[in-house]
Amino acid sequence: MDLRLSSAEPTAAERNAVDNAVSRMLGAPSDSQPFLDAGHNARGRRHLLLPALHAVSDAVGWISPGALNHIARRLSVPAAEVYGVATFYALFSTEPRAPRVVHVCDDIVCSAAGSEAIATALAAEDVCWLSSPCLGLCERAPAVLHQRAGEPDFSQAPASAAAVLAATDASRADQVFADPRVSAPQAGQAGLRLLRRVGVVDPTSLDDYRAHGGYSALRRAIQLGPSRVIEEVRDSGLTGRGGAAFPTGVKWDGVATAPQRPHYLICNADESEPGTFKDRVLMELDPFGLIEAMTIAGYATGCELGYLYIRGEYPLATRRLQAAIEAAYRRGYLGPDVMGEGFAFDIELRRGAGAYICGEETALLNSIEGYRGEPRNKPPFPSVSGLFGKPTVINNVETLYNVLEILQIGGPGFAEIGAGRSTGTKLFCVSGAIAVPGVYEVAFGATLRELLELAGGVTGQLRAVLLGGAAGGFVLPSQLDTPLTLEGTRDIGATLGSGVVLVLDTAADIPAVLRRIAAFFRDESCGQCVPCRVGTVRQEEALARLTRGAPRGSWETELALLSDLARVMQDASICGLGHTAPAAVQSAIALGLLAVTPDPSRNGSTSGKVRP
Amino acid sequence: MTTPVMLGAIRRLMTITLDGREVRVPEGYTILEALHAAGDATQADTPTLCWAPNLNPVNACRVCVVELEGSRVLVPSCARKVENGMQVRTNTERVRHSRRMVLELLASSVDLSQAGDDVQRWMASYGVDPQRYGPPANVAGDRDRRHAGHHHHPDGSTAETVAQPIKIDNELYVRDYSRCIMCYKCVKACGTDAQFTFAITAAGRGFDTRIATEYNVELPDSACVYCGNCIGVCPTGALKSVREHELRESGQWDPAAETITTTICSFCGVGCNLELHVQHAQIVNVTSPSDHSVTHGHLCIKGRFGFQHVQNLPDQA
């Protein structure tokens, strides 16, 4: 294809950033071909688009026309398409922007914890700041992310206006995360499985990882051989922890036996569901565990390459994993001959760039391939036609950590933990009005009440728990004895989702929470299909009218309108984002949490308290 | 030596039921093709917006959804391939609800007044009421620059729309994105499905997604070669020739008087079929039939816009 590009040229810094990223990822040999005009060669490079955009954005803070042209030329991708991809992601700017940007989380937990004061202070000091959906640091709310040109990004949480203004650099900021018990209060306790090494092992040391049992699971896997590993996983009853609860053994078997080659593995570490931070904590504090688990998954399903797609807002986890991958390579735990056992496995780390939808598995495929992160039509499912059209296993981070445990205690042993079809243990992200927020591991079947007690109890008087995140629903105080299992939550019309347990006390402004959720889906819809693209806008508008106490027509006509919207989004959207976009709002309506008239017992604070 | 005889693909027949009636259609058909080929008049009139006979299924608008036994959600008939034993229902309350809502959501946010008779008919028959979302918001001038993940929080007193200024930046066609339903057909026609020019893309995200060139440069500065294939597939009048735009603006557009003359393009030897759309003895548009074996409905700048040179109009003399 002929590229027709504008005359804009890259600066030296932009050119270097792109060239370094492209040659690093292609390796020297193929890079010595100066021309890549068309055909396979060119198509083979499109998957470098997202890394190339990151490289430019990291170096100079925005994607200029000259830089975009250079990317287009190097990768043989039309300029319009590069632009279409760049503008899909919230972390990229296609307009000049300050080299230092602070993303201030204004999502449910952080806004209750005072994020607005931070934003106000930054505005007063003329700091470039943007509001952000949940940054996955809710246990340390309020949270901010510093995005900096020419220096590493870093998170700050808990953040204060003064601390954000005084922030120096990543290495200092990362030290705040040194105490693991802030994020995983159970760290170091006996009997933990998923969190066994969290806070115990040195996350930067492969030797320490091995000293704590690291790589024994992979050894066991190699003894068993691929098909018996899959058998163990099937016997364990493990289901996916990314939200859909699909049986992992079935998924693995499907890819392992697919005749088409190569097979690909993807670890979905895009964790962006508001209120979710469990994957982040695992990756920050036990990064080698994920590398080992991915290696086992690759070995079992016949993949020689695994992509680790990590949320762009997770700088510390990214650094830890990058270092862990490099260490594993150096020591032969990754590469052409893993542990001298005669099989090859490589891991490529890919960063997202601010798009919740890229956690949806087919959007994730498109994002890696260098296209807009728009979900694909299913069928075909990724296990049949996934990355680059090949059979692909996609698993959540927590799902993969479970595989280590399965190999330690065997599939049947694993199946004995938990309750009924919900086998094993589960991580819950407890945040909000709770004494000790953090990631908690409990066996499936513990009740919500027990979990809240484990986390020190509710601060204030419990009003409701948002279970499963923005895509989940509410649970009332009267339902606290619900067992936390797939079946138990389904029975009360709720869902475990990604393990969010967001506690709201009577001081919480539930209509404002709903508006934040509605705004989230409006922002994060990819825009492909009408029910979700326009439905999320109309849902937010209707909620705005209701919470202002200014319904069009009556309260009932507005509820009917919301219900009409919910039905078309659930029935006719392409992907899970649209299907679940009305879930929390409908749940709140069904449970009477969106009260019409101020409830006198609560001093009239249920409605009308939302900023216009 | 024997030479193979091309018989065309021999396809197995699949048995499916359409609203309870069993029909047999070739393997590889989509449900929509089955409805067209084997459905009754109502089934064959399944509404579509992002589908076109000469493009791969886009599967974005979701107006064509049907109920499929065993599927939790509705499925897009334009993209879903038939399988033996499928039970398809096209006229359930669920199906009608989703189709009505898709049309209603579009009508509440996009100017559909030039979207053609079928669309108007479907809106009437599905009982669309776009007014219930409130009065439309004002024209927004900033849609091209909106940043993904950020939007202005509404108070709900008006219904947000895609209304925006029209783009007139070249002599051949205009882009009036207040009428754009984001069906992606122009992007497909410009790219992988016909033209392979890739001058335009979907940019931005969510409701702020728009069809754009890189950095929204004007068409003459973009890769566009003015084949007009995007115009040919646009279902809503968002893309149209300057000629048509001017006639509409001056109140002289008269589709009732339009006649269509079929001819073959004389600019080169390929043999593209042309359909000259004539109003009051003037060619106003040129198209090509989507089922034509040479063009599949797609043309180049000469066929599409060269008509300006074949007629000596009094005011151009």
Ligand SMILES: Cc1cc2nc3c(=O)[nH]c(=O)nc-3n(C[C@H](O)[C@H](O)[C@H](O)COP(=O)(O)O)c2cc1C
């Ligand atoms: C809008 C949306 C966002 C999602 N985000 C994530 C995510 O961040 N991480 C994740 O593991 N799964 C996410 N999922 C679920 C994935 O599509 C997929 O089911 C999962 O990664 C499969 O892995 P599992 O079987 O191990 O759970 C998301 C789904 C949707 C619809």
Ligand code: SF4
């Ligand atoms: S449901 Fe929403 S996020 Fe999913 S494809 Fe449709 S517009 Fe995109």
Ligand code: SF4
């Ligand atoms: S006229 Fe042709 S080249 Fe130009 S945007 Fe339309 S389809 Fe693409």
Ligand code: SF4
């Ligand atoms: S301009 Fe026309 S063809 Fe292109 S997306 Fe919009 S409505 Fe569809």
Ligand code: FES
């Ligand atoms: S980090 Fe702010 S709400 Fe999750």
Ligand code: FES
């Ligand atoms: S016509 Fe089928 S999804 Fe648009």
